[in-house]
Structure formats: structure tokens, C-alpha cells
Amino acid sequence: MSDQPAVVLKGLTKTYGTGALAFQALKGIDLTVPQGEFMMLVGPSGSGKTTLLSILGCVLTPTSGEAFLFGEPLHGRKESELPDLRLSYIGFIFQGNNLLPALNLEDNVAFPLELRGKSRSEALTEAREVLSAVGLADKMKRHPDDLSGGQRQRVAVARAVAGRPPLILADEPTAALDAETGQQVTQLLKTLSTERGHTVVVVTHDNRIFHYADRTVHIEDGLLVRPPENH
Numbered sequence: 001m002s003d004q005p006a007v008v009l010k011g012l013t014k015t016y017g018t019g020a021l022a023f024q025a026l027k028g029i030d031l032t033v034p035q036g037e038f039m040m041l042v043g044p045s046g047s048g049k050t051t052l053l054s055i056l057g058c059v060l061t062p063t064s065g066e067a068f069l070f071g072e073p074l075h076g077r078k079e080s081e082l083p084d085l086r087l088s089y090i091g092f093i094f095q096g097n098n099l100l101p102a103l104n105l106e107d108n109v110a111f112p113l114e115l116r117g118k119s120r121s122e123a124l125t126e127a128r129e130v131l132s133a134v135g136l137a138d139k140m141k142r143h144p145d146d147l148s149g150g151q152r153q154r155v156a157v158a159r160a161v162a163g164r165p166p167l168i169l170a171d172e173p174t175a176a177l178d179a180e181t182g183q184q185v186t187q188l189l190k191t192l193s194t195e196r197g198h199t200v201v202v203v204t205h206d207n208r209i210f211h212y213a214d215r216t217v218h219i220e221d222g223l224l225v226r227p228p229e230n231h
Contacts, residue, residue, distance in 0.1 A: 091160030
């Protein structure tokens with residue numbers, strides 16, 4: 001990976017709908033995220049957090065402005081190009097973990113790696129490595145329904161970092177967890193980020209985990225409302 005910033009946004013806007021029904025979710029976002037940063041994006045419901053995360057995650061395209069991931073432009077892309085960019089750059093962690101209940105843990109982690117082109121044996125080797133790293137070496141053959149909420153979210157972290165995608169995006173990863181488990185999952189994500197060099201962007205309302213961030217960025221009504229605060 002080059003020394004380009006992980007994320008550069010310039011005048012980024014996103015509008016849903018047209019005419020009288022148009023709604024501008026993002027109103028001109030300027031933001032740079034250096035590689036290796038652990039950043040939290042916070043703001044009230046409806047502030048534009050999820051829209052911004054969806055653009056960073058190559059799920060949505062911006063309406064105007066510029067967006068770059070590791071120097072690669074996202075603006076002007078066709079939607080058909082987005083899935084390949086997601087596979088190349090992004091690991092996702094969802095609030096509800098989105099694990100496949102019919103698959104055991106190692107297959108849940110290996111499956112996205114196979115989509116990226118790894119052989120079955122390569123994918124399983126990597127899956128076992130990252131499951132061990134998140135403390136689940138003894139549960140690889142278990143299924144998600146056999147685990148606690150915190151353990152399931154650890155599997156989600158393992159799946160996100162498997163294959164070493166350079167950018168990890170987490171959408172409210174602690175919302176369904178108790179305070180202690182949420183702290184453990186965030187600390188795990190911070191440690192894996194530090195040790196493996198991922199850039200991490202976490203959307204959260206959970207002020208119990210703000211202190212883990214290298215930087216907290218506040219968004220409100222589609223705009224960054226004050227300069228980022230260092231912790």
C-alpha cells in the first residue's frame with residue numbers, strides 16, 4: 001500500500017430523491033483519514049453517519065464532490081464497479097454481526113476470502129489464524145447460535161480483518177453488547193488495528209468506547225460540526 005491517506009473527501013455530497021422530494025444527507029464533507037488511524041464518527045440519528053459510511057464502504061456513490069480510497073477515486077464510478085472495490089479495500093463489521101447461522105465459525109470467516117479468490121485451503125488457514133487472534137481457537141467448529149453475543153461479534157471482527165483489507169468499517173459494533181463486552185470488542189479491534197496496520201472507522205453512539213479512538217469526528221445535519229478532537 002502506498003503512503004496515500006486511507007480516505008480523502010472533498011466537498012462530498014449525497015442527495016436522495018429528486019425535485020420536491022429530494023433530501024440532502026451529506027452537504028459538503030471535507031475529511032482526510034491517514035492510514036493506520038482508529039477514527040470514530042459520532043452524531044445523532046439522521047446526521048448522515050450511515051450515508052457517509054456507505055460511501056466509504058463502496059455501497060453508495062456520492063452525488064457530487066470527490067472521494068478517494070488509498071488514492072483510488074470513488075466519484076464518477078458506475079455502481080457495477082463498486083463490488084470489486086469493496087472486496088479489494090473493505091472489511092465490514094455490522095451491528096448485528098450478520099453471520100451465516102448454517103456455517104461454522106471457520107467457514108463464516110473463510111467464505112469472504114474465497115470470494116476474493118483464495119483457494120479453500122488458503123481461506124481456511126487464514127480463517128483459523130484470525131479466529132485464534134480473537135480468542136476463539138477452541139470454537140472454530142461451533143456455529144454462531146452456540147456463542148454469546150460478544151463471541152459472535154469477535155467472529156465478525158475476525159471476518160472483517162481476514163485477508164488484511166486496508167480499511168475496516170464498523171457500524172455500531174457495540175450497540176447490542178453490554179458495557180464490559182463492548183469494551184473488550186473495541187479493545188480487540190484497536191489491538192488488531194495496531195498490530196496489523198488497518199485503518200479503522202467506527203460509527204457509534206456508544207460514549208463508553210470513545211477513549212479508544214485516535215480521533216473523534218462529529219457530524220450533524222450532513223456536516224462536520226467542529227474540528228476533530230484528539231484523545
